[in-house]
Amino acid sequence: MILKATELKKDFPRSGKSSNFFTAVQPVDLTVSSGEMTVITGKSGSGKSTLLNMLSGMLQPTSGKVTLDETDIYSLDEKTRALLRNEKTGLIPQGNTALLSLSVLENVLLPFVLYHKEEPPAARAKELLDKVGIAELMNEKPGELSGGEFRRMAVARALLMNPGILFADEPTAGLDSENTEAVLSLLRKAADSGAAVLLVTHEDDAAKYADRILTMDGGRLFDTGR
Amino acid sequence: MISLKNLPFKNLKGYSGRTAALIFFSALMSVAIFGGSLIIAGVRQGLNTVEARLGADIMVTPESAKNDFDAQTVLLQAEPGYFYMEKSKVDEIAKVDGVDLISPQVFMASTKAGCCSARLQMIAYDPATDFTIQPWIADTYTNGDMGLMDVVVGSDVTVYKDRTISFYDNDCHIVGQFDPTGSTLDSCVYMNFDTVKKLIDSSFVKGMNLYSEYDPDDVVSAVMVRVKPGADIEEVAANIQKQVSGVTTATSRNMVSGIGESLSRVAGTVGILIAAFGLVGILMTVLVFVMMINERKGEFEALKAVGADRKLMSGIVAKEAVMVNLAGGIIGIALSGMILIMFRSLFETLLGAGFVIPGPGVIALMAAAALLAVMVSAAVSSFAAVRRIGGKSL
Numbered sequence: 001m002i003l004k005a006t007e008l009k010k011d012f013p014r015s016g017k018s019s020n021f022f023t024a025v026q027p028v029d030l031t032v033s034s035g036e037m038t039v040i041t042g043k044s045g046s047g048k049s050t051l052l053n054m055l056s057g058m059l060q061p062t063s064g065k066v067t068l069d070e071t072d073i074y075s076l077d078e079k080t081r082a083l084l085r086n087e088k089t090g091l092i093p094q095g096n097t098a099l100l101s102l103s104v105l106e107n108v109l110l111p112f113v114l115y116h117k118e119e120p121p122a123a124r125a126k127e128l129l130d131k132v133g134i135a136e137l138m139n140e141k142p143g144e145l146s147g148g149e150f151r152r153m154a155v156a157r158a159l160l161m162n163p164g165i166l167f168a169d170e171p172t173a174g175l176d177s178e179n180t181e182a183v184l185s186l187l188r189k190a191a192d193s194g195a196a197v198l199l200v201t202h203e204d205d206a207a208k209y210a211d212r213i214l215t216m217d218g219g220r221l222f223d224t225g226r
Numbered sequence: 227m228i229s230l231k232n233l234p235f236k237n238l239k240g241y242s243g244r245t246a247a248l249i250f251f252s253a254l255m256s257v258a259i260f261g262g263s264l265i266i267a268g269v270r271q272g273l274n275t276v277e278a279r280l281g282a283d284i285m286v287t288p289e290s291a292k293n294d295f296d297a298q299t300v301l302l303q304a305e306p307g308y309f310y311m312e313k314s315k316v317d318e319i320a321k322v323d324g325v326d327l328i329s330p331q332v333f334m335a336s337t338k339a340g341c342c343s344a345r346l347q348m349i350a351y352d353p354a355t356d357f358t359i360q361p362w363i364a365d366t367y368t369n370g371d372m373g374l375m376d377v378v379v380g381s382d383v384t385v386y387k388d389r390t391i392s393f394y395d396n397d398c399h400i401v402g403q404f405d406p407t408g409s410t411l412d413s414c415v416y417m418n419f420d421t422v423k424k425l426i427d428s429s430f431v432k433g434m435n436l437y438s439e440y441d442p443d444d445v446v447s448a449v450m451v452r453v454k455p456g457a458d459i460e461e462v463a464a465n466i467q468k469q470v471s472g473v474t475t476a477t478s479r480n481m482v483s484g485i486g487e488s489l490s491r492v493a494g495t496v497g498i499l500i501a502a503f504g505l506v507g508i509l510m511t512v513l514v515f516v517m518m519i520n521e522r523k524g525e526f527e528a529l530k531a532v533g534a535d536r537k538l539m540s541g542i543v544a545k546e547a548v549m550v551n552l553a554g555g556i557i558g559i560a561l562s563g564m565i566l567i568m569f570r571s572l573f574e575t576l577l578g579a580g581f582v583i584p585g586p587g588v589i590a591l592m593a594a595a596a597l598l599a600v601m602v603s604a605a606v607s608s609f610a611a612v613r614r615i616g617g618k619s620l
């Protein structure tokens with residue numbers, strides 16, 4: 001699977017100032033391929049999340065294109081694009097996100113139930129929870145999980161549909177070093193088993209797992225040469 | 227197991243405190259709308275029927291009756307009235323300026339002991355001139371004619387299988403029964419002059435009539451007056467009192483207005499309460515929903531992350547709103563219905579005469595309207611909530 005960004009740019013409207021908008025992401029060209037783990041680092045506010053959201057089909061760019069294999073994803077209507085995201089991509093959003101009324105297991109099954117009427121694949125979800133090391137917590141509510149456990153659940157959830165590409169926004173923020181290593185090695189494993197992995201972070205921990213490291217600064221993306 | 231279908235329910239169950247609050251507010255809303263409109267409709271229906279059944283602008287009664295009787299008493303309270311004046315007064319009244327139609331009536335009280343099936347007020351009309359009672363009978367029964375010993379009874383009068391009711395050893399045939407008015411009219415028995423004459427004769431025979439000095443052919447109890455179009459009712463009433471000796475008048479306004487005013491005050495208060503409760507209900511529902519969206523930001527982020535579009539998320543929120551408001555609405559309707567049935571007599575005392583619980587059709591309509599209102603608030607609150615989700619990226 002190949003994800004390709006061309007001249008991808010995002011302006012946000014700004015209130016009060018002389019210019020009406022400011023550019024959070026300057027035109028970016030980027031290609032991410034299967035089996036490869038790409039890490040984008042950069043200070044807080046440099047535009048990492050904005051770029052990742054555009055790449056993952058969550059945020060309409062101001063200009064430029066994102067193609068997933070041969071599909072220009074922003075030429076699709078919202079519903080088709082949502083379906084494509086559901087089937088082909090996995091996303092670990094910034095922060096702790098989950099449906100708090102559901103169990104951990106049900107949260108992991110969430111991507112499946114949105115567009116399927118069949119019995120959800122509980123066995124696969126349990127297997128994933130086992131892989132991320134929180135199988136014994138599957139009947140708990142997410143509210144009872146620690147930060148590290150929460151993030152592992154999000155990883156399992158993102159992997160459920162066997163995505164060709166995996167996006168992660170600060171997946172290790174707020175985690176201790178042990179949990180950080182655990183989450184990063186899970187993402188590395190996903191890349192090794194064939195997924196394209198794109199990770200953004202303002203910390204340096206991910207460097208040793210990355211195939212390629214890019215840096216963002218003031219909305220511009222720089223290749224650091226690795 | 228989890229599915230998209232049961233997701234809204236699971237969400238509601240997971241946030242049981244918030245769900246309870248939402249159900250409470252929508253129940254409050256439906257109690258206000260359903261219970262309140264039930265009371266208003268009951269009052270209005272009662273008043274309208276009393277007024278319509280009265281049918282006259284002015285009721286003229288003998289002055290002697292004034293002390294122990296006033297028009298409201300006979301019409302709207304429990305004690306049957308019992309008094310007569312000379313028939314010659316009818317012609318005198320007819321001559322007064324502004325009088326259009328007149329028709330005499332004879333009232334007679336039955337006593338339960340000895341003579342009669344029940345203690346009831348009998349109202350007899352003159353078929354030749356009557357304009358107040360016959361239209362009602364005609365409205366209720368295609369054939370408005372009543373023969374000798376035929377009676378129509380108010381809603382509180384018990385009608386037995388054989389459809390007869392006996393007064394002073396005379397069996398009368400019940401040809402029909404009126405709808406309730408919530409007033410003493412409900413325990414009246416209506417008949418024509420020929421019938422009442424026969425009953426009065428019988429009461430003399432039985433020695434049960436205090437007014438034995440009157441010849442039943444020469445007396446009436448009251449004269450119903452309709453004024454000419456455009457004439458001032460109060461003025462005509464004053465003229466009658468001035469020009470005809472020994473009579474007193476009551477106008478339809480002061481007959482019904484005593485209760486009418488206090489009832490419309492009640493209805494007004496209830497109306498304001500309905501509006502207030504309804505508004506609080508809607509506001510709180512919208513508020514709770516919007517707050518909920520902020521509180522559940524992480525939940526919608528999760529849904530978005532796994533590939534939900536705005537429509538799917540809106541659907542979940544809307545279903546939650548509908549479920550919660552439907553539950554609240556039904557609880558509210560059941561509750562107000564129960565309260566109304568349980569405290570029916572208390573309401574009737576509180577509101578005085580003229581309160582009638584509306585028929586099942588009207589009640590069903592109001593229940594539907596109350597449900598519609600809570601549904602509208604569900605729609606409004608989920609719309610407001612979804613707007614907040616939609617505002618964030620995607």
Ligand SMILES: Nc1ncnc2c1ncn2[C@@H]1O[C@H](COP(=O)(O)OP(=O)(O)O)[C@@H](O)[C@H]1O
Binds near residue numbers: 046049
């Ligand atoms: N929805 C938005 N509306 C306006 N400005 C935004 C929005 N999202 C992000 N920004 C701005 O864009 C810049 C980049 O933000 P972001 O991509 O979140 O940075 P990072 O993830 O690197 O911390 C910041 O200045 C931020 O304030």
Ligand SMILES: [Mg+2]
Binds near residue numbers: 049050094170
């Ligand atoms: Mg960020």
